[in-house]
Amino acid sequence: MSEKSKRPAKKKGGLHRLxxxxxxxxxxxxxxxxxxxxxxxxxxALWMSLWDSTALSLNPSFVGLDNYIYxxxxxxxxxxxxxxxxxxxxxxxITILFALILAFILSQTKLRERGLYRTIFYFPxxxxxxxxxxxxxxxxxxxMGIVNTFLQFVGLGDLARPWxxxxxxxxxxxxxxxxxxxxxxxxVMHMASMDGISNEIYEAATIDGAxxxxxxxxxxxxxxxxxxxxxxxxxxxxxxxxxxxxSRVMTAGGPNGASTVLLQYMYxxxxxxxxxxxxxxxxxxxxxxxxxxxxxxxxxxxRGEEKR
Amino acid sequence: MKKMVSxxxxxxxxxxxxxxxxxxxxxxxxxxxxxxxxxxAASSAASQEESSGAKEFENKExxxxxxxxxxxxxxxxxxxxxxxxxxxxxxxxxxxxxxxDIIRPQIVAGNVxxxxxxxxxxxxxxxxxxxxxxALMDITDVFEGPGLEDTSxxxxxxLDGVLDTAKCSPYSDGKIYLAPFNASPLGLVxxxxxxxxxxxxxxxxxxxxxxxxxxxxxxxIALLTYAGQYPGYMESLLWPAIASAAGLETATDxxxxxxxxxxxxxxxxxxxxxxxxxxxxxxxxxxVALNHTQSQTEMMMNKAVFIPNGNWMEGEMKDAPRxxxxxxxxxxxxxxxxxxxxxxMTSVEQFSIPAAAQNPELAKEFLRFLYTEDSVKxxxxxxxxxxxxxxxxxxxxxxxxxxxxxxxxxxxVGNSMVFGFAxxxxxxxxxxxxxxxQSIADLMNGAMTPEExxxxxxxxxxxxxxxxx
Numbered sequence: 001m002s003e004k005s006k007r008p009a010k011k012k013g014g015l016h017r018l019x020x021x022x023x024x025x026x027x028x029x030x031x032x033x034x035x036x037x038x039x040x041x042x043x044x045a046l047w048m049s050l051w052d053s054t055a056l057s058l059n060p061s062f063v064g065l066d067n068y069i070y071x072x073x074x075x076x077x078x079x080x081x082x083x084x085x086x087x088x089x090x091x092x093x094i095t096i097l098f099a100l101i102l103a104f105i106l107s108q109t110k111l112r113e114r115g116l117y118r119t120i121f122y123f124p125x126x127x128x129x130x131x132x133x134x135x136x137x138x139x140x141x142x143x144m145g146i147v148n149t150f151l152q153f154v155g156l157g158d159l160a161r162p163w164x165x166x167x168x169x170x171x172x173x174x175x176x177x178x179x180x181x182x183x184x185x186x187x188v189m190h191m192a193s194m195d196g197i198s199n200e201i202y203e204a205a206t207i208d209g210a211x212x213x214x215x216x217x218x219x220x221x222x223x224x225x226x227x228x229x230x231x232x233x234x235x236x237x238x239x240x241x242x243x244x245x246x247s248r249v250m251t252a253g254g255p256n257g258a259s260t261v262l263l264q265y266m267y268x269x270x271x272x273x274x275x276x277x278x279x280x281x282x283x284x285x286x287x288x289x290x291x292x293x294x295x296x297x298x299x300x301x302x303r304g305e306e307k308r
Numbered sequence: 309m310k311k312m313v314s315x316x317x318x319x320x321x322x323x324x325x326x327x328x329x330x331x332x333x334x335x336x337x338x339x340x341x342x343x344x345x346x347x348x349a350a351s352s353a354a355s356q357e358e359s360s361g362a363k364e365f366e367n368k369e370x371x372x373x374x375x376x377x378x379x380x381x382x383x384x385x386x387x388x389x390x391x392x393x394x395x396x397x398x399x400x401x402x403x404x405x406x407x408x409d410i411i412r413p414q415i416v417a418g419n420v421x422x423x424x425x426x427x428x429x430x431x432x433x434x435x436x437x438x439x440x441x442x443a444l445m446d447i448t449d450v451f452e453g454p455g456l457e458d459t460s461x462x463x464x465x466x467l468d469g470v471l472d473t474a475k476c477s478p479y480s481d482g483k484i485y486l487a488p489f490n491a492s493p494l495g496l497v498x499x500x501x502x503x504x505x506x507x508x509x510x511x512x513x514x515x516x517x518x519x520x521x522x523x524x525x526x527x528x529i530a531l532l533t534y535a536g537q538y539p540g541y542m543e544s545l546l547w548p549a550i551a552s553a554a555g556l557e558t559a560t561d562x563x564x565x566x567x568x569x570x571x572x573x574x575x576x577x578x579x580x581x582x583x584x585x586x587x588x589x590x591x592x593x594x595x596v597a598l599n600h601t602q603s604q605t606e607m608m609m610n611k612a613v614f615i616p617n618g619n620w621m622e623g624e625m626k627d628a629p630r631x632x633x634x635x636x637x638x639x640x641x642x643x644x645x646x647x648x649x650x651x652x653m654t655s656v657e658q659f660s661i662p663a664a665a666q667n668p669e670l671a672k673e674f675l676r677f678l679y680t681e682d683s684v685k686x687x688x689x690x691x692x693x694x695x696x697x698x699x700x701x702x703x704x705x706x707x708x709x710x711x712x713x714x715x716x717x718x719x720x721v722g723n724s725m726v727f728g729f730a731x732x733x734x735x736x737x738x739x740x741x742x743x744x745x746q747s748i749a750d751l752m753n754g755a756m757t758p759e760e761x762x763x764x765x766x767x768x769x770x771x772x773x774x775x776x777x
Contacts, residue, residue, distance in 0.1 A: 052735045054437040056415055063735075070737060141602070142594020143611075165536045165597025167755060252537040255596060255749030256756075273732075273739055274433035274440065 042287075049280035060277065067281035077282065079257050080265040083171055084286075087243050087261065088293070091178050092235035096228060098179065099186035104216050106187070107194045108202070118191070121184035129181070129242055133249030136177040140164050140250075164251045167258035174246045174259055182238055186231045193227040194220060229301025233294045240290055262286045367667045368397040370674060373411045373421040376403045378620055379490075379691035384425075386686055391677050397670060408434035420664040422671040425489060428657050435486075438662065439478045439731040444485040445661040445668055447675070451484055456676045465679065467491055467654070467696045467724060474563050475656050475728035486658040487675055490687070491696035493638060493718050494544030494653040496532075496614040497607070497621055500635040510639050510721075512650075514581050517642040521590040524613050530592035532585055533612035535600035539748040542582075544616040546744075547727040548651040549578045549641035556651070556725060564730045565740055565772045571762045577644065579758035586752040596752050601628075608634055618655055622711035623692060638715040640722045650722035656696050733776040740768040 049067055053060035071077050102121060106114045124132060139146050140163035148160040163169045197220065205215050221228070244263035247253055253260035253268070260268075263286065270279030374384050381403050388399045402421070404410055411421055412434055426435050438444050451463035451471060463471055466488055470476060476486045503510070506527065511517040521531030535541045551559040554574035561569035569575070585591050592612040595603060601624075607615040608630040615621075622636050640652045659678070661671045677683060681703055684695045688704030692712055695704075705713055729741050743765045750756035 054433075054440055054734075056412065056434075056437045056441055056443065059441060061735075074737065137599070140597070142597045143606070148594075162536070162594040162597035165594065165749065166753060167750065252599070254537050254539070254746065255753065256746045269737065271433050273737070274437040275737055278737055 045280045045283050048277055049284050051277045053277040054274045063277070067278045068285070070278070071281060071285065076257055076260070077265060080260045080262050083258075083260060084240065084243070084262045086171060087175055087178070087239050088236060091175050091182075091239045091243075092232055095179050095182045095235050096186060096232055098183045099190050099231070100221070100224075100228070101216075102183065102187045103190035103194055104212075104220055107191050108212065108215070118188070121187055123184065124181045125185045129245040130249055132177060132181050133246045136173070136180075136246075137164060137250045140173050164259075165255055167255050170251045170255060170259040174243055174250060177246050177250065178239060178242060181242070182235060186235060189231055190224065190227065193224050197223050225301060229297060232301075233297050236293055236297070237290060240286070262289075363395070363673065365395065365397060365667075365670050365673070367670060368395075370397055370399045370423065370667055370670045371421045372399060372401050372423040372425070372671075372674070373407050374401060374403040374425045375407045375427045376405050377427050378623060379687075379693050383687050383690040386690060387678065387683055390682070390686075391674060394677070395670075395673070399674075415662070415664075418664075420662045420666065422661065422665040422667045423674055424660050424662065426658065426660070428655055435658070435660065436731070438660070439485070440734050443663050445663045445665060446483050446485060447487060447661055447672065448482075448484045450487070450672050450675055456680050462676070462679060465697050465699070467698055469724060470654075470656055470696055470726050473560075473726045473728055474730040475658065475726055478731040480564055480730060486660050488696035489657040489659055490693040491654050491656050491700070491724075492619045492694065493715060493724075494618040494655050495548070495616070495638045495640040495718050496545060497617045497715075498614050498637045498639060499608070499610060499631065500637040501633040502529075502610055502613070502631070503637070511642050513646050513648075514642045514644060518584065518588060518590065520613065521588070525589070529610060530595075530612045531590035532614045532616075533592035533595045533598070533603045533607050534616050535598060535603045536596035536749060536752070537599045539745040540741075541600065541616050542745060542748055543727065544618065544653050545641050546578070546582065548653050548722065548725065549581070549643075550575055551651040551725050552641065552643040552648055552722075553578050559725065559727060563727055565769045567766060567769045567773055570744075570765045570769065574644075576758060576762060579761055582748070583751055583758050586754065591752060596749055601625075605629065610634075614639075619712050619715040622709065622715075636711040636715060638718040640718055651725040652718050652722040654696075654724045654726050656726055656728075732772060736772055736775040738768045738771045740765060740772060743768040 050062060050064055051060040052063045052066070105111070106117060111117065127135075138144070140148075142148060142160075142162040142165065145163070147163060151157060151160045161169065164173050201219055201223075202215060205219060210218070240261075241263065243261045244267070247259050247261050247264050248267075251259045253264050262282065266279045266282040266286065269275045269282065372388070374381075376384075384401065384403055388401050391397070392399050402410060408426065411424070414420070415434075424435070451466070452461055454460065455462045455465055458465060470488050470491070471484055472482070474480065476484050476488060478485060498510075502508075506523070508520060508523065509516075511520050517531070524531055547559055550562070554572055558569055558572065558575065592603075592606060595612075598606065603615060604617065604621060604625055605628050606612060608625060608628060610631040619638065640650055643650050659675060661668055661675070665671055679695070679697060681699070684697060684700050684703050685707060687693055687695060688700075688707035692708050694700050694708065694712075694716070701716055732739070747756055747761045747764055751758070751761055
């Protein structure tokens with residue numbers, strides 16, 4: 001007993017001998033940068049959202065929660081919120097699903113061209129988002145776009161429509177582009193994690209007569225639960241951020257706000273209309289949503305872990 | 309072999325990273341030509357003559373902030389150096405396409421420029437914020453006073469119907485806070501050659517407009533296309549049409565958000581005609597999905613007869629493919645009845661002097677200097693633009709391109725009108741301008757009726773009135 005209690009004491013003594021000064025010096029720059037560029041702006045945004053300030057903030061007046069209250073009466077904000085919600089519901093799930101399937105195919109089958117495919121699937125990630133947006137706006141171009149031309153070629157000309165100009169389809173054009181753009185990135189992440197799964201498990205499953213599909217469902221997915229959880233959170237934040245660039249480039253938020261997303265509406269109110277206070281309120285709201293969503297999905301994936 | 313393949317792939321990945329960086333801007337190479345240009349030598353000689361009579365200023369430092377847009381930086385570089393030699397002062401110029409974002413933090417920090425030149429659709433929200441915050445200087449005295457060469461009051465030298473609009477006096481109190489810069493006509497751009505080949509006449513009334521549409525349809529050409537993604541371009545059709553049908557006063561009322569002004573029977577008739585463009589099959593298919601350059605390209609390939617645009621389109625599209633023999637022409641919105649007055653929308657960009665400027669006297673002198681004949685000619689020569697002065701068209705005609713000059717002929721068809729929405733009251737979060745133009749997409753897609761359109765705009769007018777209290 002006495003020996004046992006001595007040991008931890010010894011360890012504590014070891015802690016004291018840590019080069020505390022050196023650690024502080026190492027941590028200080030990062031700490032300062034984080035405070036200056038992340039914490040202070042966030043707090044300022046929170047503070048500004050309570051004011052009725054413009055782009056210059058020369059004589060703002062304190063309005064309390066008015067900006068937040070107005071937000072839920074503002075039909076354009078609600079529309080942007082709904083659009084972002086639709087994208088968040090659909091895009092991350094499909095992206096991760098495709099990424100998993102592609103990763104499984106590329107790492108489990110003995111395709112000769114897997115290196116080539118891996119490069120090609122990763123390609124969209126290296127191109128700047130603006131260029132991606134421009135490329136896809138030409139894919140959906142009403143007269144010379146490949147989608148409409150193809151539909152006419154196979155005799156489905158009736159289905160052709162101005163995809164990005166139609167309020168029913170504009171948002172989904174952005175969703176498709178987002179999925180195309182992000183799948184390769186998550187595929188590479190999934191492949192790296194799949195390579196870590198021991199081959200013996202798969203071999204044993206093969207001996208038991210499991211099909212590829214069975215192996216995918218019963219071995220790959222459960223063993224990758226952690227990384228899938230992380231990529232899902234990443235895909236959600238990616239959707240939130242990147243949908244702004246695409247909607248600005250491909251549809252300009254139109255037609256009549258049908259493809260406006262939260263960050264775009266924030267930009268519109270802040271930089272075009274000069275309502276900085278209101279824009280900050282929207283920012284704070286979006287931030288809250290992102291944090292809540294990522295907390296939920298982290299909880300879900302770690303709960304799954306405990307069950308295991 | 310395998311190495312080669314992976315090397316190629318790696319290289320193409322690297323190349324793709326730079327995909328956005330192509331197309332160098334052609335304008336950057338020109339400043340070096342400025343010095344050897346005979347035209348500018350003449351004008352600088354003229355300004356030296358003036359220098360003997362130039363006023364002396366105590367504070368010789370002037371800070372100016374200039375938006376660098378389609379007109380390029382050459383005019384500003386030249387005129388600033390002329391001003392410096394004439395007055396013996398030192399001008400610090402910041403010029404950038406994102407000037408609003410650059411000077412905003414400076415203004416917040418109290419380092420305010422003395423003079424600002426900002427584009428019309430300022431996306432940084434700087435000027436609209438300055439207006440809302442009452443942070444611009446009242447420059448009525450400059451316009452009441454004489455010009456530098458022509459000693460008649462400056463306000464009489466400026467184009468009629470510019471200074472009293474919201475573009476220049478945003479609070480509608482008769483005081484001028486923004487000085488007009490250039491004036492360019494907006495309207496319906498068409499291909500003169502196409503009209504000649506088909507023996508078409510330019511339409512005067514809406515009926516003739518749609519008749520022309522029927523004739524064009526037989527040739528497989530649509531009557532109109534527009535930048536569906538940026539419906540704001542429709543202003544050059546909408547406001548003149550409303551001014552013609554309901555009177556210029558109605559247009560002024562709309563620009564100051566008077567409730568009821570966007571729903572009178574005359575305005576409704578125009579809105580219905582706008583809808584007829586789509587329901588009658590006169591709109592080029594797919595227009596709603598196009599951005600400005602895409603729609604302009606379609607129009608220049610003779611896919612559509614008209615496109616609402618301005619005289620900058622020639623410069624903007626100078627490298628774009630076009631139908632053979634394409635020649636720029638500009639006409640304006642049709643009227644309800646033959647013989648009704650027609651209007652041409654004139655776009656006016658502005659100069660302003662912040663209220664907190666360090667050296668307002670020199671800034672005002674700089675403003676007067678910009679309105680001299682040499683400056684106007686230099687602007688035409690270097691930038692191809694025309695100042696918003698009565699004499700400017702005459703002075704500029706030897707310098708501007710043929711397309712720009714011939715598009716100015718549109719003023720033979722209609723009177724100039726300037727339309728700019730008044731400053732929104734502080735704390736106002738609706739933007740009536742967006743309600744007007746964003747709805748056009750739904751109108752063209754058939755998801756909205758003209759009545760709903762007008763009600764939506766009226767609702768935003770009411771909200772503006774309520775915010776103003």
